[in-house]
Amino acid sequence: SIINNSFKNSNGKHMKNGKSSINIRKNTKDLLKHRKALPIYDVRKDLLSYLKKGDTNILIGETGSGKTTQVPQFLYEEMMLNKGSVVITQPRRVAAISMATRVAEEAGTELGEIVGYSVRFEEMISDRTKIKFATDGMLLREAMLDPLLKRYSWIILDEAHERTVNTDILFGIVKRAQKIRKEKGKSPLHILVMSATMNAQKFSSYFNDCPMLMAEGREHKLEILFTAEKSDDYIIACLSTVIKIHKQAPVTHGILVFLTGQEEIDNACLALSKIIKRCNYLAPIKISPLYSALPQHLQMEVFQPSDTEERHVIFSTNIAETSVTIPGIRYVIDSGKAKIRTYNPSSGFDILKVRQISQAQAWQRAGRAGREGPGSCYHAYTEAQYKKMPIMPAPEIHRTNLATVVLQLLTVGVKDVINFDFMDRPRQEYLLNAVEQLLSLEAAEKDSNGELRLTEEGKKMAAFPLDPKYAKILLMGPKYKCTHEVLTIVAMLSGEQVNTVPSGKMRSVATARHRKFASVEGDHMTMLKIYQTFKASKKNKQWCHENFLNYRNLIYISAVRKQLSDICYKAGLKMLSCGENTDDVRRCLLTGLFTQVAELQADRKYLTLSNHDEAQIHPSSCLFSSRSPYLMYTEIITTSNAYMHGVSWVAPEWLYQVAPDYFRKHHIKADPAHYAK
Numbered sequence: 001s002i003i004n005n006s007f008k009n010s011n012g013k014h015m016k017n018g019k020s021s022i023n024i025r026k027n028t029k030d031l032l033k034h035r036k037a038l039p040i041y042d043v044r045k046d047l048l049s050y051l052k053k054g055d056t057n058i059l060i061g062e063t064g065s066g067k068t069t070q071v072p073q074f075l076y077e078e079m080m081l082n083k084g085s086v087v088i089t090q091p092r093r094v095a096a097i098s099m100a101t102r103v104a105e106e107a108g109t110e111l112g113e114i115v116g117y118s119v120r121f122e123e124m125i126s127d128r129t130k131i132k133f134a135t136d137g138m139l140l141r142e143a144m145l146d147p148l149l150k151r152y153s154w155i156i157l158d159e160a161h162e163r164t165v166n167t168d169i170l171f172g173i174v175k176r177a178q179k180i181r182k183e184k185g186k187s188p189l190h191i192l193v194m195s196a197t198m199n200a201q202k203f204s205s206y207f208n209d210c211p212m213l214m215a216e217g218r219e220h221k222l223e224i225l226f227t228a229e230k231s232d233d234y235i236i237a238c239l240s241t242v243i244k245i246h247k248q249a250p251v252t253h254g255i256l257v258f259l260t261g262q263e264e265i266d267n268a269c270l271a272l273s274k275i276i277k278r279c280n281y282l283a284p285i286k287i288s289p290l291y292s293a294l295p296q297h298l299q300m301e302v303f304q305p306s307d308t309e310e311r312h313v314i315f316s317t318n319i320a321e322t323s324v325t326i327p328g329i330r331y332v333i334d335s336g337k338a339k340i341r342t343y344n345p346s347s348g349f350d351i352l353k354v355r356q357i358s359q360a361q362a363w364q365r366a367g368r369a370g371r372e373g374p375g376s377c378y379h380a381y382t383e384a385q386y387k388k389m390p391i392m393p394a395p396e397i398h399r400t401n402l403a404t405v406v407l408q409l410l411t412v413g414v415k416d417v418i419n420f421d422f423m424d425r426p427r428q429e430y431l432l433n434a435v436e437q438l439l440s441l442e443a444a445e446k447d448s449n450g451e452l453r454l455t456e457e458g459k460k461m462a463a464f465p466l467d468p469k470y471a472k473i474l475l476m477g478p479k480y481k482c483t484h485e486v487l488t489i490v491a492m493l494s495g496e497q498v499n500t501v502p503s504g505k506m507r508s509v510a511t512a513r514h515r516k517f518a519s520v521e522g523d524h525m526t527m528l529k530i531y532q533t534f535k536a537s538k539k540n541k542q543w544c545h546e547n548f549l550n551y552r553n554l555i556y557i558s559a560v561r562k563q564l565s566d567i568c569y570k571a572g573l574k575m576l577s578c579g580e581n582t583d584d585v586r587r588c589l590l591t592g593l594f595t596q597v598a599e600l601q602a603d604r605k606y607l608t609l610s611n612h613d614e615a616q617i618h619p620s621s622c623l624f625s626s627r628s629p630y631l632m633y634t635e636i637i638t639t640s641n642a643y644m645h646g647v648s649w650v651a652p653e654w655l656y657q658v659a660p661d662y663f664r665k666h667h668i669k670a671d672p673a674h675y676a677k
């Protein structure tokens with residue numbers, strides 16, 4: 001997904017929450033008893049006295065000890081929020097939503113009242129909200145509008161060990177806001193950093209040697225098991241462990257299996273259901289997948305207590321790794337792997353690779369068991385392998401597109417981005433590279449003192465929750481008279497795959513249906529055509545079904561499109577359409593993607609202009625068998641080969657028109673006639 005940040009959806013408040021509010025009132029008493037049994041309750045007094053004394057603290061406590069659910073409530077109950085409120089950051093949206101739901105239940109209020117949440121495309125808060133769970137991206141977005149974060153008296157940075165880019169930037173922003181508020185004599189900002197597993201010393205020294213508090217003890221026993229011998233195939237190892245547990249444990253005990261990605265998870269679900277069907281001596285199992293591309297209501301279903309008498313087995317990516325409590329889970333099976341997107345600045349490629357996790361992540365995964373009762377975690381690797389794993393995950397800022405980071409920093413008023421107070425400083429050359437990109441996109445410029453500043457365009461770009469190059473494309477929409485078209489294409493790019501590819505006999509039928517939308521101009525125009533036809537069908541589900549298109553993904557995309565067009569509207573962009581003149585759409589796309597162009601060689605291979613690396617057109621592209629002299633691509637994903645995804649052809653003279661300096665540097669032959677045919 002190219003959307004890398006968050007923004008508000010005012011519709012969020014209309015989400016169904018009537019049902020849960022009925023259950024809540026009934027349960028509040030039981031929940032209070034439960035709350036008081038949590039280990040964090042034993043240290044409540046000491047903890048509060050520390051929190052009252054210092055303006056910054058670090059809290060380390062076992063998974064399940066009650067940090068995330070209790071500490072914000074303590075602050076509220078003790079009236080320590082003054083006139084402000086507390087925001088608790090979470091690395092992922094499922095965590096933010098499910099933690100808010102839980103705390104609202106415990107506090108006996110309806111979600112969106114005293115307790116609320118704020119995640120990308122959705123917000124559930126009101127003027128009365130005092131405890132808010134937010135993704136770190138969302139809080140960062142708020143900091144852009146209000147760098148001193150004035151509405152909060154407390155900021156809790158939860159699961160700090162994850163070191164997402166957003167959290168890392170937030171550390172610096174929050175630290176700065178606290179300092180400035182103090183200097184200006186404004187209401188103080190309290191910071192609390194929490195995790196079960198982190199390098200506390202490192203965080204403490206970053207936050208001016210603040211105190212480190214340890215809350216010891218855990219509520220339920222957690223048994224940790226490793227395999228005796230190395231296994232060759234972690235998926236098979238995980239599946240056979242599921243069966244082993246299934247044969248022995250009471251059926252009410254659920255199993256949560258950590259795998260790496262959507263495809264793998266779908267396959268594992270299928271494989272398990274086949275095994276169960278074939279072995280009729282095994283009891284039936286309710287099987288659920290959990291990954292971020294899954295529609296939200298299906299994700300949240302996993303957090304509902306099971307209504308069947310069957311064992312529940314969930315196959316999940318690392319979106320369920322931290323924070324969450326999934327009802328009924330007593331067993332965790334950890335493959336030891338996760339899919340990690342890494343950005344290689346020397347090639348400009350994003351690589352999605354299955355990698356080994358860190359010890360901290362393994363411990364977090366284990367922590368998802370043993371939350372409601374004693375639990376067990378089976379790691380699908382040996383103890384010796386565990387000991388060789390890195391202790392902490394590497395900070396994401398060391399493997400990310402820094403252009404967005406730098407744009408965010410400039411927006412919150414950080415001028416000297418190169419010397420920003422990073423907890424782990426990215427390499428200088430990468431930062432400089434990112435600055436270069438923003439300069440070439442004309443998002444930033446240097447003033448007469450050589451200081452970097454945002455341009456008017458850059459300010460507008462930062463309002464979009466998009467990689468700067470896509471924001472640029474939208475801004476250029478009016479100039480090329482195709483705002484409507486590029487909005488659709490950028491929304492399509494930010495969503496999940498809409499073509500469904502069935503297996504077996506239906507595959508060729510699906511391919512034929514998809515071909516109807518194929519454009520000779522390339523994948524971007526194909527996407528446009530799919531969306532336009534979808535819209536013309538009045539967003540008809542049956543139509544999607546007949547055309548092997550994913551209805552939910554298209555609905556999601558239309559929601560994203562609406563959000564983006566609202567931002568365009570606020571930015572005063574004219575909503576224009578180019579009609580049949582679709583060349584202008586590709587010209588407009590090129591204003592953002594001009595660094596992502598490949599050139600056909602004499603041997604009929606493509607080399608990227610930026611680095612002269614070989615890249616192939618991905619077989620799923622509608623241009624797969626064509627050979628245009630120049631192509632722009634949305635991204636290159638390297639698996640066994642480097643594949644260009646989202647490919648459209650461009651005319652060589654356009655390259656000069658949109659970014660003359662850049663292409664002169666790459667010595668494209670100036671005479672367009674050179675490229676005729």
Ligand code: ADP
Nearest residue numbers: 062063064065066067068069070102325371372
């Ligand atoms: P920590 O942040 O220290 O890992 P939490 O505050 O998230 O701990 O949770 C403490 C305990 O509260 C869990 O171990 C579990 O028993 C209970 N709990 C939290 N959320 C839920 C939930 N959604 N459903 C049921 N129990 C929950």
Ligand code: MG
Nearest residue numbers: 067068069323
């Ligand atoms: Mg927690």
